[in-house]
Amino acid sequence: MQHLQDIETRLDQLISENRLLIAARDEAEDKLRNTTVARRKSDRALNTRDGDLRDRESEVEQLKNSVEWLQKEISRLTQENEGLTASNSALAAAHAAEVNSVRESSTRELADLQSQHNQLSSQIEDRVRQEIESALAQKDIELRRLRTELEEARDKVKELQQQIAASVHDNALVFRDEEYFDAACQKLCGHVQSWVVRFSKHNDKRRCRPLSELQDEKIADRFDNALLDGSDPDAYLSDRVRRRDVFMSVVMTMVWEYIFTRYLFGMDREQRQKLKSLEKQLGEVGPARAVHRWRATTLTLLSRRPAFAAQRESDTEAVTLEIFQTLSRILPPPSHVESQLLDNLRKIMRVAVNLSLEMRTQLAEFIMLPPLQPEYDTNGDLARQVYFNAALMNERSGLTNDNGELEAQQSIVRIVLFPLVVKKGNDVGEGDDEVVVCPAQVLVARPSKDKKVSRMMSGDRMSIDPTRSVHSIVQSITHSVAPSSMMDMSNVI
Structure with a gap:
């Protein structure tokens, strides 16, 4: 060269x-x-x-x-x-000629290297696959062993529960565990969502009335308070899909207010106040376990009276009509489906009433906490935001699978679809430990406001670990749930 x-x-x-x-x-x-x-x-x-x-x-x-x-x-x-x-x-x-010779030689060497690489890759893949299959087989064996141990533990728990029930010699009480109430809350939430969807779909071609046109300010406030982040309720109600979330929140808030805040739904106010006062007096002198057993036994026996059943049915009808009329004020349904919608809502309210009665007749205190409400300052501006808390909330839109990520991002809660349900005390009425039975079902604010997602998720698992105590974190989440004092049943009338 x-x-x-x-x-x-x-x-x-x-x-x-x-x-x-x-x-x-x-x-x-x-x-x-x-x-x-x-x-x-x-x-x-x-x-x-x-x-x-x-x-x-x-x-x-x-x-x-x-x-x-x-x-x-x-x-x-x-x-x-x-x-x-x-x-x-x-x-x-x-x-x-020399370049061609070198190129041909390099091509042959490259082909040999590719062949060797493919052979090594195949061998490595086979080996990795074998190791994975071996590891999976070991995990399967371990899972089967753990399932067997879990079944044995469940059988032992059931046996102990039966022994506890037999030891108290009380056939009047029906004991339920956290899993039962979790499933019951899930069932109630699904029923309300299904009914709200049907109610809205019957009026798909109609728009909701603006809140400013409502004569009853209390009804307007119900819809306005459903949005916790200061969003315009009329904008939500104008969307035939997103308005279902507002309807769901309003319905569950009224269910909590009219059913789950009662000392015993279906009992007249005077008798409720007397029993509540008596329970308070007993709690001052007697052990909590005995007081809770007295409450559970007394309310169970009183709920079986024919007069109570009649009063309960009458009160259920009143709640049903109040909820239906509230929604009808903003979106009147077609006349030919009113009776059908009302009958379906009546059945759902009976489910809610039965759930509230079962919660009140347990030795432990099962409490549905009040739904979150927005707070405004003297100027009418939103005073604070409600941030997502993964320990007490579940995001129900289906747009995310990781509640922890929403908490880390400090996502803002926009709507509460179903309130938080907790258990206070153990199964025999002792202690003040608080555990989450059913986390609050919420929707967080999303950047894309025009995205429409179906809220119906019948297979959605609402519960988190029921053994996780909320007593240590209630004080640190004042921006997420009501303070711990709201868990005290002394506020129930």
Whole structure:
């Protein structure tokens, strides 16, 4: 390669010299022409300039000699250039052949390496697959063992529960555990959602009345308070899909207010106040376990009276009509489906009433906490936001599978679809430990406000670990739930 570069350099030099010679030749030819002209002039002035002519002829001879020499030099350089060109062509051909040879050799080596890589990859994949299958087999064996232990533990728990029930010699009480109330809350939530969807769909072609047109400010406040982040309720109600979330929140707030805040739903107010006062007096002098057993037994027996059943049915009908009329004020349903919707709502309210009675007749206190409400300052502006808390809430839109991520992002709660349900005390009515039975079902504020997502998720698991205590975190989540004092049943009338 160095020799080739030297030849190319020499060739460039020869070409440069050739150009110079050509320029000199052109210059000589120009001089020759000038000499011819001068000769003609000298012929005309031959008689007067003989001496000059001889000088000119001598100069012409010299120029001819120079031209001859230059022509010979040009011929020599031309031959040398042709030789260099031929040598360059031979070197280029040899270089191309060498490049092709190297390329073919590299291609063969690359093919060999690819073959070896594929073989190694196949071997590694087979080995990894075998190790994974072996690990999965071991995990399956461990899972089967754990399931067996879990079933044995469940059987033991059931046996202990039966022993506890037998030891108290009380056939009047029906004991339920957290899983039962979790499933019952899930069932109630699903029923209310299904009914709200049907109620809204019957009016798909109609728009809700603006809240400003409602004469009853209490009803307008119910819909306004359903949105915790300060969103415009009329904007939500104008959307035939998103308005279902507001309806759901309003219905469950009224269910909590009219059913789950009662000392015992279906009992007249005077009797409720007397029993509540008596329970408070007993709690001041007796052990909590005995007081809770007295409450559970007394309320269970009272709820079985025929007069109580009649009063309960009457109160259930009143709650049903109140909820239906509240929704109808903002979105009147077609007349031909009113009776059907009302009958379905009546059945759902009976489910809610039965759930509230079962919660009140347990030795432990099962409490549905009040739904979150927005707080406004004196200027009517939102005073604070409600942030998502993964320990006490579940995001029900289906847009995320990780509640912890929402808490880490400090997502803002927009709507509470179903209130938080907790258990206070153990199964025999002792202690003040608080555990989550059913987390609050909420929707968080999303950046994309126009995205429409179905809220119906019948298979959604609402519960989190029921053994997780909320006593230690209630004080730190004042922006998420009511304070711990709200869990005290002393506020129940």
